[in-house]
Amino acid sequence: MAISIKVTVIAVRMFATPLRQPNVLTQSQKMSPGMDGHDKPYQYEITDHGYGKDAVKVLHVSRKGPVHTIQEFEVGTHLKLYSKKDYYQGNNSDIVATDSQKNTVYLLAKKHGIESPEKFALLLAKHFINKYSHVEEAHVHVEAYPWQRVCQDETRTTINGKCEKGTAGSCDFSSIDDRSQHNHAFIFTPTALHYCDVVVRRSDPKQTVITGIKGLRVLKTTQSSFVNFVNDEFRSLPDQYDRIFSTVIDSSWEYSDTESLDFLKAWQTVKNIILRNFAGDPQVGVSSPSVQHTLYLSEREVLDVLPQVSVVSMTMPNKHYFNFDTKPFQKIVPGDNNEVFIPVDKPHGTIYAQLARKNINSHL
Template sequence: MMSRKLIDESAGNKLRDTSDQYVISNYGYGKDSVKVLHVVRNGLVHSIKEFEVGTKLKLASQKDYLQGDNSDIVATDSQKNTVYLLARKHGLKSPEEFGMLLCSHFLAKYSHVNEVSIHIDEYPWSRMGFGKGPYQDLHNHAFVFTPTAIRYCDVTQKRGDRSPTVISGLTDLRVLKTTQSAFVNFVDDEYRSLPDQHDRIFSTVVRSSWQYSTVQDVDFDFCWNKVKHCILDNFAGETVKGIFSPSVQNTLYLAEKQVLQSIPEISSIDMTMPNKHYFSFDFSKFPKVINGDELKEETVFLPVDKPAGIIYAQLDRKSTMKSKL
């Protein structure tokens, strides 16, 4: 019978013999959900920015994984502290600018860091307003949380890159309109049960991200607000009659096209629009409560979240596509 010592040695030899069969193909580490609030006091008027920051570093060596050697590790707690220290020293302007600042800092400070990835969500605070119409007074130091959409960005820079890659985006932009939307003339076969819909409720929750071809002298705040405006403009249209949507696909494409036409610094944009269904309720089953005249116009609908259709597309400039070939 083989001794326990020989068994252990045999197992160890097998591990050593097979270690060259594996490779760490992707790796890194960092600190997630670092929340920071920055206040600017300009006399009686105060301004705020609140970010939630995630940092990730990729080191030149994998010895921390392979040998358990921690000598190159910049602790995740140190990364967290860096967020606060740079916010104190430089302030918070746009998420994109702060992400680029963090990338530059980590690459300059630590020569053994090969790549930095930063993710930032901006919390949607707006200055509280009082009064009516165009003469509404804005409060000097009170704010209200207005989550119309969540702004975020991803900034990545590798050692040797001339500039970082900046991708900005928005999520949770939930919109609804009660008319000027249809869906007709789609495939009619034995699997179809949905009738043509000539006038329907159109509701979706927009997620979009876009990549910049340059980061020099870009007004990231203006660009983000312009993208949101393009989405809302092509969804809703002008205030009286609105704009007709023959499909979610067409509305999505028109919004993306307007973004590329309006913002030359953006090279590519993708967008996802899942359906948020509002189905008609069959009141004909209740003739003693709802008479025929009351059924001429639908006023009550049944919200259904799941299952939901999902429509997405990415639009690139042709010049960008050619440069990648």
């Protein structure tokens, strides 16, 4: 059975690529006369448009007794209006100012609080659609700053993993769950970026909710190979039976069902799945015969574990580490070298794939 996928590009960064519905006459196109300011037929047509406020930074603190919780976001809001009279005629009467959109971010955060990027983006997008009848589409992009609570062992001095003499208590914790977490102190842990895009269209009762991981950089020193690939006159790379595998993972996925979904838990679940398929068991690891195979296994497990996800996309660029050739320097360092490598960021290979459930429409 073939997979039917309708593709609409949503940029990871703040709206670098506008949303489009190709070959569909929108309500805004029907209502705009296609005239210039002199009421003459115009030879050009605005086929896509929109405006908004980007990079609105907000910190929300939830204070429940002595235990505080924080969420820091960068928020972008973009609106598409039914009318194009602001473009064609310079009539601004329908424009909700970008400054007003910025104020809306802060006021809704104050009124409703912030739980997760997705829920806050849905709150904002639905507000713009419900508040302003002349808004056809609202697109909200949120990037979450990676704050985590300071843990007990992070407040104590350690040397080679052991507590320094004179330090009270023990620094040896069997797992992160055994740590005592601080009530109101946080540490910035930029392991990966949690972002989301939410699009609500007045003509479509089902909102689009896309969540993503960006910048998850990983490396393992063994159990990665790449052999038996095309061998022709253009090939110079030998078979690699054991190599360093390093990549910076970007992944995005679309939810088909968001009712009663714990967005933060789902995001962490996807991150854990990716790390598990890359690294394997802590003691024995897992074999990676190619970047493609590791990528596919991660995407397949995401769909297996999270039924609310309809499609998942992933990109894994190779971050190469090449052996430094010590053969000309045998008098200085005799023997083979498998300890010193040269990091080479460019050029790099890029591997990507999108895995979808059958018979779906995707906006990825």
